[in-house]
Amino acid sequence: xxxxxxxxxxNKELKDYLNINKIKSERSILNGKLVYSVNGKGIDxxxxxxxxxxxxxxxxxxxxxxxxxNKDVIxxxxxxxxxxxxxxxxxxxxxYSQLIKIAKNLKEKGIKILRAGAFKPxxxxxxxxxxxxxxxxxxxxxxxxxxxxLCCEILDKNLIDDYKDIDILQVGARNMQxxxxxxxxxxxxxxxxxxxxxxxxxxxxxxxxxxxMQNGNKNIILCERGIKTFENGTRNTLDLSxxxxxxxxxxxxxxxxxxxxxxxxxxxxxxxxxxxxxGADGLLIEVHDKxxxxxxxxxxxxxxxxxxxxxxxVSKLSKFMRKI
Ligand code: PEP
Ligand code: MN
Numbered sequence: 001x002x003x004x005x006x007x008x009x010x011n012k013e014l015k016d017y018l019n020i021n022k023i024k025s026e027r028s029i030l031n032g033k034l035v036y037s038v039n040g041k042g043i044d045x046x047x048x049x050x051x052x053x054x055x056x057x058x059x060x061x062x063x064x065x066x067x068x069x070n071k072d073v074i075x076x077x078x079x080x081x082x083x084x085x086x087x088x089x090x091x092x093x094x095x096y097s098q099l100i101k102i103a104k105n106l107k108e109k110g111i112k113i114l115r116a117g118a119f120k121p122x123x124x125x126x127x128x129x130x131x132x133x134x135x136x137x138x139x140x141x142x143x144x145x146x147x148x149x150l151c152c153e154i155l156d157k158n159l160i161d162d163y164k165d166i167d168i169l170q171v172g173a174r175n176m177q178x179x180x181x182x183x184x185x186x187x188x189x190x191x192x193x194x195x196x197x198x199x200x201x202x203x204x205x206x207x208x209x210x211x212x213m214q215n216g217n218k219n220i221i222l223c224e225r226g227i228k229t230f231e232n233g234t235r236n237t238l239d240l241s242x243x244x245x246x247x248x249x250x251x252x253x254x255x256x257x258x259x260x261x262x263x264x265x266x267x268x269x270x271x272x273x274x275x276x277x278x279g280a281d282g283l284l285i286e287v288h289d290k291x292x293x294x295x296x297x298x299x300x301x302x303x304x305x306x307x308x309x310x311x312x313x314v315s316k317l318s319k320f321m322r323k324i
Contacts, residue, residue: 001040002058003048008034011053058249059203073219073253075168075191076149078112080221080253084318085282086311087151087168087193087255089115091297092128093135096142102289103146105304109311113168114139114148115284119155120296121174128295133162140165151193151284157184167191173198173225173260176208186215193284195223195257198236202245209252222246222254223284224275226261235263235300238271240278247279255282259300265291268302269310276317283314 005011008029018025018036023043025036033055040059049057072081088106093099093116103114118135120128131138139150143165151168154160155175163169168191175181176197185192192212196205209220224243226236238261246254256278258271272283288294288301302310 003036004055005034006055087113087284090288092117115151182211186212186217191219225257243278253281256280257284259286
């Protein structure tokens with residue numbers, strides 16, 4: 001557990017409390033603040049958080065805190081820790097002609113990172129499972145022709161070599177706790193987009209990020225994509241509190257995916273704006289030139305013209321948010 005003080009001055013009251021309760025601590029100064037790293041077992045976290053001098057108490061290892069408090073997450077030259085970024089594209093690669101058309105349109109709109117799945121983890125085994133390796137080849141071709149960077153979900157650590165042209169390896173919601181996959185991806189020198197599991201708490205989400213960090217990969221972008229609740233008007237429930245919680249516990253960037261959260265195209269704009277207002281570092285949005293015939297997730301995919309008007313509003317709001 002980590003106790004972060006408001007500044008770098010020692011606090012007598014807190015020091016006495018730790019001594020009296022025989023809580024061993026290691027001290028360090030990080031980002032100009034005094035940080036105690038303690039073994040969290042049996043500690044009254046709330047009590048410590050209530051000390052006047054304490055800024056926050058984090059339920060993560062000191063290593064992860066040190067790692068992620070000092071580093072920007074950068075994909076090629078795109079800085080996810082400082083700039084607001086939108087990753088967009090269809091749910092799946094369906095064909096070369098489909099992807100190149102969407103990619104060129106997105107590029108004109110200023111998008112730098114294209115998303116599209118090649119191996120699709122579908123709830124039903126009867127649904128389209130993706131084009132597999134052929135999908136990855138199409139992605140490589142589109143990258144070569146447009147210069148867009150690529151974000152694509154990986155399901156199987158044995159296929160890492162096939163993802164050589166992919167710039168951001170996406171770990172999907174269903175695999176957030178696939179520790180074997182996380183450990184293998186941690187050894188790759190590539191940024192990871194880690195999606196929140198649909199039944200996972202924010203703490204579990206951050207602990208999955210720690211698996212990546214502990215095993216050598218600190219370039220992580222978190223992604224909130226909604227969780228299962230009793231609400232059935234939407235596919236999942238977009239939990240925007242995770243954005244604030246992550247900001248409190250960690251300095252990793254977090255983007256929001258309103259598409260998989262809402263599951264319906266008509267809510268994407270309002271949920272995107274809400275995500276920006278909540279402090280998200282970016283968005284991941286599914287778009288399609290013809291959503292009605294998309295092979296997966298058409299109901300939640302935005303048409304290209306609707307996406308333009310969303311981008312316009314998002315860009316104004318994100319600029320405003322960065323000023324206040
Ligand atoms: C996806 O991004 O296409 C996807 C399958 O998302 P999730 O893992 O959030 O369901
Ligand atoms: Mn999808």
